[in-house]
Amino acid sequence: MLLFDEFDVLDGSTNENEQPASIVFFPYLRDLLNIDQQRLNFVFVIGRKIADMTTIAKSLFRTAPTKRVSLLEHEDTVQLIRLSETNKTLNWTDKVIDKIWQLTSGHPYLTQQFCSRVWEKIYEKNPNELPTVTLKEINAVEQGNILESCENALDWLWNGLPPAEKVVASALAGAGAKAITEAQLKKILNNSGVRMMIQSLHNAPRILSKDWDLIEPTDGGYRFRVELLRRWIAEYHPLSQVQVELDSIEPVADNLFNVAQKFYALRQFDATLDRLNEAVTFNPNHVGANLLLADVLLARNEPKAASDRLEELYLYKESADIREKLIQALLALAQNLKKENEQLKTYERILELETDQLEAKMQWQNIWKRRGDLAFYKEDFKGALKAYKKAKLDGKIAQVNRRIEQRNQLKRSKRHKTERRKAFITSMMNKYLKNILRIAGFAFALGISYYWFESSIPKEPIVILEVKPLKTAFDNVPAYSITGAVADKPYLLESVKIYPHSENMVKQAKFKYDVHPRIDLVKKSDAVYSMSKDSLQQALGIEAHYQFLTNEHFVFYLLLP
Structure with a gap:
């Protein structure tokens, strides 16, 4: 024999x-x-x-009889385990044997390996009498490296499975020891990259059950027959790693993909596209074909179609390769978009995929800055703050807050205008009323007061300029700041004149606005310098709300209505 x-x-x-x-x-x-x-x-x-x-x-086997050898029956498994009692090396209780049966379900190799590990563990302590196996030793082996010790033999079994059967077996193994219905299996596969249940995937559970004895139908679904085998597949061949098998499920699709790669290498995009469309028709789950299809669409300047396909692919398979390709397509799409809102959404999607993507982050910030600048120009300070905060532009936020404070000061000034005039009249009357009444009488005093107050109370807005000396590094170079105080109401400042102190002649005066060049004031005479709004706008080339802010030169706030 x-x-x-x-x-x-x-x-x-x-x-x-x-x-x-x-x-x-x-x-x-x-x-x-x-x-x-x-x-x-x-x-x-x-x-x-x-x-x-x-x-x-x-x-060789035309006339030879065949016999299928599968899992052992329970009685045969018990006989296999109790062989150690025959040679008087280990005793087993029924409770312990039932536990091994739950883990191996009569799988000959796994049963033999498990019992061998139990034997080795017990004899590590070199017992003096015939040991009896307890659940303590069983649990120690179960939680130890039993799966690793069986890896070579189980790898041989795994490598013999067809691609579709590998995908389904991995999905079932990862779902746990409970039974999984076909609907639940389809949902697991869909969530893991399978967008369409092609025929080979539909047939895989039946093949795994009938031809491979790996799973069995039960409770309206399927479950693994051997628990240790299920654990091994779940640990060493999870569905996230087995997804590559999806490309090989349909050989026709794989062959079309290989042909498409050759056309793509020759830059024959139309032929490449035809073959890829055929490939994904046979196997929509072919990751390689979908990625190459996106490359072709990008090469043909069709970023919208490329990004749509990659979004769908990434939804089911979140791999680094797909994410990188999707970001590339979205960046190209953003450049082609005309509407700013659509660009903004596209850049935000890129930043969801990669928080620190430099180009998307910069373009997204620029859009919000432009919106903030426009709102600021229109004196929509609330909108400007919102945009600048989005873009995290602290300097711009501070600039808006200063303008808000200026406006609030102006509002407060208007609110107290009437009170200030009333207080002025009251104080003047208190000061002169008694003397005037004694000399000219009450009526004459009122007449004089009316004409006096009429000429004294200003009818036009008053601009008060506050002048403060500034310290400089040179004692012989005096410097001053000129700050426009809040007026009675919004005003348009057409010009400003500066009269330097006679003892400290100013030879030159300059205004400065943000990053714009300094603007020389026009010297009117030996003691007078001036700058008009028109000359500022002509020099700067823009018409806006000017703020002249510096500690080294004159400071002035120009308020426009």
């Missing part, structure tokens, strides 16, 4: 005419099978279906 274990390893998946086993060994073996069937017998153990083998390999 000759036993060939893992015989299918000799049957390669490439051209069977190029395989040494196909050329030499298989023909020789076929001759041996027919020599003497009474005295010479063979047992071939293979890990896949005979239908999946090459023609030459299948020819």
Whole structure:
């Protein structure tokens, strides 16, 4: 009796005419099978279906009977575990055996490996008498490296699964030990990158159950038959890593994608686009085809179509490659957009994907700055503050707050205008009334007071300029600040004249506005300097609310109605 274990390893998946086993060994073996069937017998153990083998390999088993070997029955599993009692090395209780059955469900290799780890753990302490296994040892092995010790054998099983079966097995394993309905399975796959349940994915649960014995139908759904195998797949082959298999589920789509790559390398975009559209028709889940399709659309200056496709792809598969490509498409789209609101939303979407994306962050800030500047020019200080705060422009925020304070001061000044005039008249009357009454009488005093007050009370707005000396690094260079005080009402300042003190002649005076050049005042005479609104606007080239702010030169606030 000759036993060939893992015989299918000799049957390669490439051209069977190029395989040494196909050329030499298989023909020789076929001759041996027919020599003497009474005295010479063979047992071939293979890990896949005979239908999946090459023609030459299948020819060996034309008349051979076949038997499917799957999980052990419960009684056979108990016999396997209790072999250690036969050679008197370990005793097992029924409770402990039930626990092992829950984990391995009769899987021969996993059962043997689990029991072997239990044996090793107990004999690490070198017992003096025949040990009896307890749940303590079972739990220690379960929580230890049992999955890692089985990795080589389970990898062999995993690598034999077709792509669709790998995806579905990984999805079921990650969902836990409970049963999963087909609707729940579809939702898991959709959330993980599968946008359409093509036929191979529909058939995968049935194949995993019928042909591979990995899952079983139960409670209206499916669940793993072997708990340890489920844990191993969930840990070593999670769905996030297995998604690459989606590209290989439909061979036709994969072949079309490979052809499209060659056209793309030749910069033949129309041909590339045709092949890619065919590929995603056969397999909408093909990540490589969708990414290349986005590249072609960007090359054809179609960023909207590219970003839409990538958004859909990223919704299901949040990989770094897709995110980077999506940001590239959105940046191109923002440049093509005409409406500022749409640009703003596009840059905000980019910043959701990558908080510190430099170009998007700068362009987004510039949009809010422009909005703030426009609002500030229109004296919409609330809107300006909102925009500047969005853009985090502290200097601009401070500038708006100063203008708000100026306006508030002006409002307060208007509010107290009447009170100030009344107080002025009252004080004058209190000061002169008694003497006037004694000399000219009450009526004459009132007449004189009327004409006196009429000429004394100003009828036009008064602009009060406050002059303060400033310290400089040079004692012989005097400097002053001129600050416009709040007037009775908004006014338009047409010009300003400066009369320097005779003992400290000012040879030159300058205004300065933000980053604009300093503007020389026109010297009218030896003791007079002036600057008009018209000359400022002509020099600066703009018409706006001017603020002259500096500690080294004259300071002046120009208020416009």
